[in-house]
Amino acid sequence: MKNQSQLDHRKIAALLTQSAQQLDEDIVSALGENRARALQKQRMREPVFSLSAIGHRAHNLLPHSTHQWVAAAIVLVAIISGAAVFWSNTQDHQNPDMAILTGDMPLDVFVDK
Amino acid sequence: MRKLIFAAFCCFATLAHAAPESWNTLPPTEQQALTPIQAQWSTLPEKAQHNFRRLAQQYPKLTPDQKQRFSNRLAKWASLTPEQRQAAREKYRTFSQFPREKREQIKQMAKQNRAAKMQQPASAVPQVNAKP
Numbered sequence: 001m002k003n004q005s006q007l008d009h010r011k012i013a014a015l016l017t018q019s020a021q022q023l024d025e026d027i028v029s030a031l032g033e034n035r036a037r038a039l040q041k042q043r044m045r046e047p048v049f050s051l052s053a054i055g056h057r058a059h060n061l062l063p064h065s066t067h068q069w070v071a072a073a074i075v076l077v078a079i080i081s082g083a084a085v086f087w088s089n090t091q092d093h094q095n096p097d098m099a100i101l102t103g104d105m106p107l108d109v110f111v112d113k
Numbered sequence: 114m115r116k117l118i119f120a121a122f123c124c125f126a127t128l129a130h131a132a133p134e135s136w137n138t139l140p141p142t143e144q145q146a147l148t149p150i151q152a153q154w155s156t157l158p159e160k161a162q163h164n165f166r167r168l169a170q171q172y173p174k175l176t177p178d179q180k181q182r183f184s185n186r187l188a189k190w191a192s193l194t195p196e197q198r199q200a201a202r203e204k205y206r207t208f209s210q211f212p213r214e215k216r217e218q219i220k221q222m223a224k225q226n227r228a229a230k231m232q233q234p235a236s237a238v239p240q241v242n243a244k245p
Contacts, residue, residue: 101190111201112201
């Protein structure tokens with residue numbers, strides 16, 4: 001039964017090969033192109049991680065026009081300014097000179113004699 | 114050409130930042146705040162000058178009481194050595210971490226000692242220890 005099935009497959013394959021050889025060259029090339037297209041579509045649907053995909057997305061994120069560059073620059077300056085103010089406040093907290101000089105406690109309390 | 118201009122700007126900015134400030138070049142608001150140390154300004158190290166200028170820039174935002182205290186204490190603060198100032202900062206940080214009641218107690222003790230000092234100049238002033 002198994003041999004019969006294999007034989008049938010072989011016969012079918014041989015018939016197909018024979019038929020294909022009898023086809024016109026144009027039809028064979030058209031079939032080949034369609035096969036290649038189908039395989040290409042199959043590959044595109046597969047979720048494959050690639051750096052090129054990241055690069056493509058990063059490219060979309062980058063500004064393209066002058067207006068977009070200006071807007072991006074403004075946002076960047078705002079972020080840097082905010083960070084500078086935050087850093088300055090942190091420094092003030094770490095350097096309590098003003099609190100010592102203006103607080104309720106006399107200066108002598110904190111100063112070694 | 115652009116590179117040359119940029120390099121010149123960088124050099125200028127570096128030199129401008131590194132040079133100690135003359136009293137006359139300070140803005141009037143900073144001069145007003147730093148008047149108690151005007152006489153010793155030129156002798157102060159560059160870093161100290163920078164720190165005092167930063168304090169002076171905050172001066173306009175102070176209340177009248179705070180301005181008075183600032184002016185009264187500034188000369189003494191400037192006369193301290195950097196190590197003494199750093200030790201005072203450490204003590205202040207320690208004091209800031211005390212519970213509120215404890216801070217109030219210390220303030221009251223300081224007031225009492227100050228009053229006693231007015232009557233008896235030789236009396237000691239309580240000090241906050243950096244290590245509680």
